[in-house]
Structures are given as C-alpha cells and as structure tokens.
Amino acid sequence: MTKFIRITVAPLALVALFAACGKSDDAAADSRQVELAPAAAGQPQLGDTAQAAAATVAEAPKPAPAKAPPAKTAPAPAKSVAPAAAAPTTGSIAAGTLLNASSESRVCTNIAKVGERVNATLSDAVTGTNGVSVPAGATVVLRVSEAKRGENGKEGIRLAFEPVSVSFGGADYSISGTAAVPNVEVVRAQSTADQAKKVAIGAAAGAIVGQMIGKKTKPTVVGAAVGAAAGGAVAAGSADWNGCLAQGGRVAITLAGPLTVKRVP
Numbered sequence: 001m002t003k004f005i006r007i008t009v010a011p012l013a014l015v016a017l018f019a020a021c022g023k024s025d026d027a028a029a030d031s032r033q034v035e036l037a038p039a040a041a042g043q044p045q046l047g048d049t050a051q052a053a054a055a056t057v058a059e060a061p062k063p064a065p066a067k068a069p070p071a072k073t074a075p076a077p078a079k080s081v082a083p084a085a086a087a088p089t090t091g092s093i094a095a096g097t098l099l100n101a102s103s104e105s106r107v108c109t110n111i112a113k114v115g116e117r118v119n120a121t122l123s124d125a126v127t128g129t130n131g132v133s134v135p136a137g138a139t140v141v142l143r144v145s146e147a148k149r150g151e152n153g154k155e156g157i158r159l160a161f162e163p164v165s166v167s168f169g170g171a172d173y174s175i176s177g178t179a180a181v182p183n184v185e186v187v188r189a190q191s192t193a194d195q196a197k198k199v200a201i202g203a204a205a206g207a208i209v210g211q212m213i214g215k216k217t218k219p220t221v222v223g224a225a226v227g228a229a230a231g232g233a234v235a236a237g238s239a240d241w242n243g244c245l246a247q248g249g250r251v252a253i254t255l256a257g258p259l260t261v262k263r264v265p
Helices: 002-036 046-059 192-213 217-237
Strands: 090-093 098-103 117-122 139-148 158-168 171-174 177-180 185-188 241-245 250-255 259-262
Touching (some): 158 241
Antiparallel strands (some): 090 259, 117 139, 139 158
16 A cells, blocks of 8 residues: 555656646746837837847948049140231322323313313222222312413414322322323314404415515516415414313323322221
C-alpha cells in the first residue's frame, strides 16, 4: 500500500511542476505582450526614434557640389577707330573748260550798250572733280564788252561779251574768261531810201569828177556817166552794217580759271 502511494505521488508532483511552469510561462508571455504594446502617440520609443532619424538622414537630398566661380578675364582693350573722313562738299571745274551756251535774246550793235547784261543758257553739262557738275540749262550771265557797227563796210563790226556768272541749284558762281560769238549776223544799218540817197550823192560826185576830167562836151558826158557809176558803186559799197547775235545763237565761253562749285549730295 505504501509503495502504491509513492508511485502515485510522483506523477502528481510532476504534473504540478509542469502546471507551475506553464503558469510561469504564461505570465512571462503576458509581460512580454505588455512591453510590446504600441506606445501612446507623441511618446516615441527609443528604437522608433532611431529608425525615424535614420530614415530622415537616408531620404535627405545630397547637397549639389558648389560650382567654382568663373575665372575673371581681363577686358579686351578698346579698339581705336579712326574717324571717317568727311566727304568733300565742293569740286572744281578746270580752267580752260569750254562752256557752250545759247543766247536767250537777240542782241545787235545798234541796240546793245557796253556794260549791259544779257542771259544765255548752258547747252551741255560739264563735269569736274569730286563728282561735281554744272548741268545743262544753267543760266549764264554775259556782259556786253564791245558793240560797234561797221561804217562804210562790214569790217568794222565789233560785238563781244565777257562771262560774269553761272547759276544753278539756287546758287550763283562768278566766272571769268572769254566769250566768242562764232556766227555774227550782218545786217545793213541803213534803210533803202537812205542808201539810195547815198548812191545819188556818190553818183553826183562822180559826175563832177567826170566833168573835170573831160573838157569837151562829149567826153564830159561820158566822164559824168562813168563818174556817176563809180560814185554809185562806191556809195553802195560804203554802207553801214550792224552785227547781231541771234536769239538762240551760240556763245563759246572758255574759263580763264578754275570754277569751284558745291557738290550735290
């Protein structure tokens, strides 16, 4: 009997021991569950704070590498630019240049007076230095330097001019030189009646000379006739003549010196 009890108590002791161990394990498990419970908001645990800081450091962008400032270069020396030469404003028509002009009016020795001025128009343009020119149509002023009719023949006719100025583009330019009139019209200065009287006087003078030569009647008549004819011929040949520059007549002007004129832009 006693032996049976001992055997029985031993297994029960083992069971009680296991039961006690099981309760101890449950209590430890409950304790661990309490410790692992989530902490209240706003009270991070030490492990969580370390992990969050590590995540923040990992996610922070890396700062861009600082760029080296560009190297300063010395400014290039300023280039010296020479001022552009001013374009010439004038030019010159050479001495000896021929200006062909045509008279704007008729001028005759019996009307024109020395010193009187007449106008002519330049027929052809003339050019000079720096691109200057005197255009066709420019007004040329002439001064009458001589006006004399031919008395008792055409040889004594004198009609001459001197150039005074040329005008164009609103400007007047003084000129000097000679002005020739290639074609002077010759016009009888006396009327037919005056010329007839002159012939009659010449004939009478011739008749007187004839009478003086011939002492007899017949020679006297012949001498008078011959003398009258000769006197008439002399009278006809000794008529007075005027010289005229026709309207539109040519005047050839030769410059005595250079003519400086403005350059047209």
